[in-house]
Amino acid sequence: MNIMNSLYRLFQGRHGSLGSILLLAIILMVVMPMMFDIYRLNLAGRYLTYAFVALGLVLCWGYGGILSLGQGIFFGIGGYAMAMFLKIEASDPVSTSIQSTPGIPDFMDWNRLTELPWFWVPFNSLTLTIIAVLVLPAAFAYLIGFAMFKRRVSGVYFAIITQALAVVLTILIIGQQGYTGGINGITDLRTLHGWDIRDDSARYLLYYLNAILLIGCLLIGRWVLNCKYGRILSALRDKEDRVRFSGYDVANFKIFIFCLAAFISGIGGAMFTLQVGFMSPSFIGIVPSIEFVIFAAVGGRLSLVGGVYGALIVSFAKTMFAEAYPQLWQFLIGAVFIVVVLVLPYGLASVYGRYGRRLFTPVKDWFSKRKANSSGASAGLKEKRS
Amino acid sequence: MSSNTDFLLSIENLTVSFDGFKAIEGLNFYMDENELRVIIGPNGAGKTTLLDMVCGKTRASEGSIKFKGKELTRMREHRIVWEGVGRKFQTPSIYEELTVFDNLEVSYPQGRGVFGALAFKRDEQVLRRIHEVANEIQLEDRLEEQAGLLSHGQKQWLEIGMLLIQDPELLMLDEPVAGMSVSEREETAKLLRKIAQGRSVIVIEHDMEFVASLGGKVTVLHQGKILAEGDMQALKQDKRVIDVYLGH
Numbered sequence: 052m053n054i055m056n057s058l059y060r061l062f063q064g065r066h067g068s069l070g071s072i073l074l075l076a077i078i079l080m081v082v083m084p085m086m087f088d089i090y091r092l093n094l095a096g097r098y099l100t101y102a103f104v105a106l107g108l109v110l111c112w113g114y115g116g117i118l119s120l121g122q123g124i125f126f127g128i129g130g131y132a133m134a135m136f137l138k139i140e141a142s143d144p145v146s147t148s149i150q151s152t153p154g155i156p157d158f159m160d161w162n163r164l165t166e167l168p169w170f171w172v173p174f175n176s177l178t179l180t181i182i183a184v185l186v187l188p189a190a191f192a193y194l195i196g197f198a199m200f201k202r203r204v205s206g207v208y209f210a211i212i213t214q215a216l217a218v219v220l221t222i223l224i225i226g227q228q229g230y231t232g233g234i235n236g237i238t239d240l241r242t243l244h245g246w247d248i249r250d251d252s253a254r255y256l257l258y259y260l261n262a263i264l265l266i267g268c269l270l271i272g273r274w275v276l277n278c279k280y281g282r283i284l285s286a287l288r289d290k291e292d293r294v295r296f297s298g299y300d301v302a303n304f305k306i307f308i309f310c311l312a313a314f315i316s317g318i319g320g321a322m323f324t325l326q327v328g329f330m331s332p333s334f335i336g337i338v339p340s341i342e343f344v345i346f347a348a349v350g351g352r353l354s355l356v357g358g359v360y361g362a363l364i365v366s367f368a369k370t371m372f373a374e375a376y377p378q379l380w381q382f383l384i385g386a387v388f389i390v391v392v393l394v395l396p397y398g399l400a401s402v403y404g405r406y407g408r409r410l411f412t413p414v415k416d417w418f419s420k421r422k423a424n425s426s427g428a429s430a431g432l433k434e435k436r437s
Numbered sequence: 438m439s440s441n442t443d444f445l446l447s448i449e450n451l452t453v454s455f456d457g458f459k460a461i462e463g464l465n466f467y468m469d470e471n472e473l474r475v476i477i478g479p480n481g482a483g484k485t486t487l488l489d490m491v492c493g494k495t496r497a498s499e500g501s502i503k504f505k506g507k508e509l510t511r512m513r514e515h516r517i518v519w520e521g522v523g524r525k526f527q528t529p530s531i532y533e534e535l536t537v538f539d540n541l542e543v544s545y546p547q548g549r550g551v552f553g554a555l556a557f558k559r560d561e562q563v564l565r566r567i568h569e570v571a572n573e574i575q576l577e578d579r580l581e582e583q584a585g586l587l588s589h590g591q592k593q594w595l596e597i598g599m600l601l602i603q604d605p606e607l608l609m610l611d612e613p614v615a616g617m618s619v620s621e622r623e624e625t626a627k628l629l630r631k632i633a634q635g636r637s638v639i640v641i642e643h644d645m646e647f648v649a650s651l652g653g654k655v656t657v658l659h660q661g662k663i664l665a666e667g668d669m670q671a672l673k674q675d676k677r678v679i680d681v682y683l684g685h
Contacts, residue, residue, distance in 0.1 A: 280551065282535060293532070296515075298518035
């Protein structure tokens with residue numbers, strides 16, 4: 052009886068029911084690996100790294116009302132951090148012996164650098180690299196958030212500033228070719244501590260690692276939304292002044308969710324680099340940043356799993372259409388975005404909310420009956436609550 | 438002349454100007470502990486601006502606002518709330534998408550920092566307090582309902598409840614009965630008299646009958662200054678008050 056109760060409680064929680072996360076986990080870890088060959092699976096893995104960013108946007112845009120058009124920044128920081136480590140490893144003195152300075156990345160040599168710049172040095176270590184992937188995006192988000200939210204910059208102004216920052220970062224990376232690899236990005240990444248990340252078994256492993264991390268981030272997001280913080284966040288989106296005059300330092304609450312979104316995006320960026328084998332500024336600027344927003348909008352900005360489905364569906368559609376009609380894709384994605392905003396403001400998840408939920412009501416009824424039977428001792432105030 | 442610290446709230450020489458227009462000018466206002474005070478005045482007299490300044494929404498150009506001897510004019514908004522000042526806005530300001538329960542829980546004065554809110558546990562004490570307040574504002578049987586679905590009067594009560602749960606020492610209510618039916622007004626007057634026990638309350642109101650039913654001292658504001666102060670009966674005889682306000 053007790054087991055039934057805890058099982059029932061697992062499926063509760065208004066945001067991101069565990070059932071939907073479980074279903075997603077099954078699709079990601081069982082169904083897709085069975086359906087796809089390694090090429091397609093690797094592609095799916097790449098799209099799932101975008102899902103991290105979409106998930107971050109569900110949290111900060113959907114629930115927190117903070118629209119960021121610069122999430123590519125955090126995806127990029129995570130991705131570049133990982134790429135720098137892999138590039139140093141790929142540039143060992145033996146394989147770079149034809150360079151005028153062997154042992155440094157090729158693009159540095161082309162730009163007549165003779166030693167590794169100081170900010171590359173920490174990326175010799177995998178531990179420091181992982182720390183950088185986990186800390187740098189959130190730290191940068193903290194700086195942006197602190198500067199903006201403490202001054203009460205919000206809404207459209209915040210969106211424009213984040214977009215501008217994404218452009219600035221892109222220009223900076225492209226301009227500093229010797230330090231960053233420029234417009235080509237950091238390419239030709241091969242091994243991680245001697246482990247070839249390009250062969251099939253590595254791709255399988257990375258795909259699964261990616262899926263597990265994504266589910267982990269979903270669970271973090273779910274936990275955050277379901278505690279008091281999550282309700283304050285929704286309250287904030289609705290009536291900011293009421294929250295402020297109820298004794299909350301509103302800026303801190305916004306900074307936190309923005310940092311969390313950046314943290315999650317950074318993990319996605321690092322996984323992108325590992326699975327795709329390169330990182331470039333084209334994943335940071337305006338276009339990718341807006342695409343991330345479209346993923347979240349199509350999937351449903353109030354649904355944690357919606358963001359993941361949105362990233363998968365839109366990206367696969369992009370691949371299929373762009374192969375056939377490369378010119379038309381931009382128009383199509385624009386049209387999809389408009390249709391979603393006009394007809395389905397809460398995305399595909401709201402379609403499920405409207406029609407699909409009925410499919411599961413018999414299951415839920417069964418659980419509630421079990422619960423009604425087993426309660427009694429733990430009645431009291433808790434009973435009133437449920 | 439008594440010193441500042443004897444009063445719960447003492448406002449001295451308060452001035453604020455918006456692009457040269459002085460919404461409040463050289464205002465002095467004192468309030469005792471456990472006092473119920475009503476502020477009346479014609480539109481544009483500066484009533485709402487005064488409350489905005491006490492709770493930190495609008496910053497003073499000059500003058501001081503002391504609450505329990507502490508200066509509020511430079512304090513950040515949420516700190517003013519922590520000091521024990523609660524403010525109800527004119528239009529019901531509740532979280533429409535959340536349930537009544539959540540509205541009250543979000544207002545519960547615990548877990549006010551980011552990490553506090555993440556670690557917040559809904560324990561027996563929290564539940565008891567929420568039910569207690571819900572009972573007081575007559576919404577106990579609607580806790581699970583979405584707040585946006587409440588009637589206008591119930592929304593006003595809910596916002597009052599959201600302040601009550603914080604147990605403020607000074608409660609400021611901006612036109613709490615605007616748009617309410619007659620029976621709702623009576624209920625609200627009853628509620629206000631009850632919650633005024635053990636705390637100070639400032640009420641801004643237009644409705645004279647309602648003001649009379651509350652009792653307590655009345656302050657008449659006009660053009661950013663205090664025109665008269667006293668009980669309602671005396672003010673009704675005051676020539677200046679009749680001219681600017683009651684005569685309409």
